[in-house]
Amino acid sequence: MTRRSMTADGRPAPTVSFVSLGCPKALVDSERIVTRLRAEGYALARDHTDADLVIVNTCGFLDSAKAESLEAIGKALKENGKVIVTGCMGAEPEQIVSAHPNVLAVTGPQQYERVVEAVHRVLPPRHDPFLDLVPPEGIKLTPRHYAYLKISEGCNNRCTFCIIPKLRGDLVSRPAADVLREAERLVKAGVKELLVISQDTSAYGVDLGYAASRWRDREVRARFVDLARALGELGVWVRMHYVYPYPHVDEIIPLMAERKVLPYLDIPFQHAAPAVLKRMRRPAAQEKTLARIARWRADCPELTLRSTFIVGFPGETEEDFERLLQWLEEASLDRVGCFKYEAVRGAAANELAPPVPEAVKDERWHRLMRTQQAISARRLRRKIGTRQPVLIDAVGAPSARGRTMADAPEIDGVVHVTSRRPLRVGEIATVKIERADAYDLYGSVVGF
Numbered sequence: 001m002t003r004r005s006m007t008a009d010g011r012p013a014p015t016v017s018f019v020s021l022g023c024p025k026a027l028v029d030s031e032r033i034v035t036r037l038r039a040e041g042y043a044l045a046r047d048h049t050d051a052d053l054v055i056v057n058t059c060g061f062l063d064s065a066k067a068e069s070l071e072a073i074g075k076a077l078k079e080n081g082k083v084i085v086t087g088c089m090g091a092e093p094e095q096i097v098s099a100h101p102n103v104l105a106v107t108g109p110q111q112y113e114r115v116v117e118a119v120h121r122v123l124p125p126r127h128d129p130f131l132d133l134v135p136p137e138g139i140k141l142t143p144r145h146y147a148y149l150k151i152s153e154g155c156n157n158r159c160t161f162c163i164i165p166k167l168r169g170d171l172v173s174r175p176a177a178d179v180l181r182e183a184e185r186l187v188k189a190g191v192k193e194l195l196v197i198s199q200d201t202s203a204y205g206v207d208l209g210y211a212a213s214r215w216r217d218r219e220v221r222a223r224f225v226d227l228a229r230a231l232g233e234l235g236v237w238v239r240m241h242y243v244y245p246y247p248h249v250d251e252i253i254p255l256m257a258e259r260k261v262l263p264y265l266d267i268p269f270q271h272a273a274p275a276v277l278k279r280m281r282r283p284a285a286q287e288k289t290l291a292r293i294a295r296w297r298a299d300c301p302e303l304t305l306r307s308t309f310i311v312g313f314p315g316e317t318e319e320d321f322e323r324l325l326q327w328l329e330e331a332s333l334d335r336v337g338c339f340k341y342e343a344v345r346g347a348a349a350n351e352l353a354p355p356v357p358e359a360v361k362d363e364r365w366h367r368l369m370r371t372q373q374a375i376s377a378r379r380l381r382r383k384i385g386t387r388q389p390v391l392i393d394a395v396g397a398p399s400a401r402g403r404t405m406a407d408a409p410e411i412d413g414v415v416h417v418t419s420r421r422p423l424r425v426g427e428i429a430t431v432k433i434e435r436a437d438a439y440d441l442y443g444s445v446v447g448f
């Protein structure tokens with residue numbers, strides 16, 4: 001049993017248990033809700049059984065994610081009984097309520113205020129001057145040394161497989177100064193790596209007309225590259241996620257070459273066959289993209305490219321798929337995630353062409369993963385013998401675990417590190433890479 005926090009008058013603090021499902025963007029929403037609740041004197045419980053109430057932040061992107069969300073809600077109801085649901089799945093409350101009629105409230109994505117209101121109704125806050133002190137960076141559900149920095153909500157694209165614009169609306173960007181001040185607070189609180197996220201990072205500021213706002217002694221425009229440059233002044237690792245392949249992405253490569261931001265780009269290419277990309281409503285000039293990748297690597301040889309792909313998109317032929325495999329060989333990306341197409345309810349793609357049979361999707365998924373595994377292993381082997389700065393994520397025997405500039409937390413590989421002197425979580429050590437497998441690196445510390 002965990003010890004419960006007390007309020008100043010000796011009564012137990014109202015306690016909430018929180019389940020955060022889905023992508024890093026949902027995690028940022030969770031952090032905001034938790035920060036707000038902590039500021040109001042709520043305590044967090046590790047287990048549902050120790051809490052007065054459970055909040056489940058759901059993911060509604062794929063049917064498998066919805067099933068996982070419904071399962072998490074069921075578990076919370078069984079173990080606790082009082083459950084409030086929020087997040088992407090909350091945009092379609094009927095599905096939740098028909099599966100779990102006993103949930104107390106359902107709110108949609110980014111409706112922080114409404115979640116907090118629902119909590120107030122079920123479990124009113126108690127003022128407590130001690131518990132009301134929230135660390136200036138807010139409560140982070142990620143470890144202290146790295147933090148996600150959300151720069152916008154929503155998306156102006158209309159990829160046919162995606163219902164995010166329906167769930168979250170069009171792009172709404174935060175002013176640059178707002179983002180930068182949050183980043184400064186995080187860095188002051190000990191964060192060593194900022195992970196810039198949104199639905200479409202390269203579109204940042206379009207909705208604001210790229211308006212400038214005042215940060216430190218100057219104006220910073222709400223433009224992807226300007227924001228990256230300013231974040232680069234904070235002296236920590238800055239990693240760019242979910243970059244849509246617009247032409248102006250080229251402008252960020254020089255900043256990467258100068259190490260102002262990490263030489264790492266997470267660009268979801270999704271496919272390579274023009275016919276499929278067209279049906280996806282994604283940019284379809286993959287030959288040009290290969291030339292761009294070659295240019296980026298010439299300008300910044302250390303650049304790591306991560307991407308995601310969908311196999312089994314409606315109407316994908318064997319020829320389309322082979323074209324994708326061939327493109328992957330030529331692009332030689334460092335890291336790749338692959339999803340089998342799922343017919344998400346409400347996605348335009350479902351109507352565009354006949355579905356690909358599940359067995360074919362499976363077979364293509366395995367072929368893609370095999371192809372990419374060999375490519376990734378080849379790219380990783382090139383690092384053997386090099387010295388890399390490694391940010392330590394976890395310590396323990398016989399080795400610690402960290403990441404190079406090429407590895408984002410949770411989605412990429414890690415470095416298994418041995419060291420003569422004990423390492424601390426959040427420090428950056430220089431590691432000589434001695435070995436590699438298909439995903440991870442192994443090495444020992446040669447300096448700090």
Ligand code: SF4
Pocket residue numbers: 155156157158159162163164165199200244
């Ligand atoms: S860019 Fe991303 S969020 Fe926007 S519609 Fe396409 S897949 Fe969805």
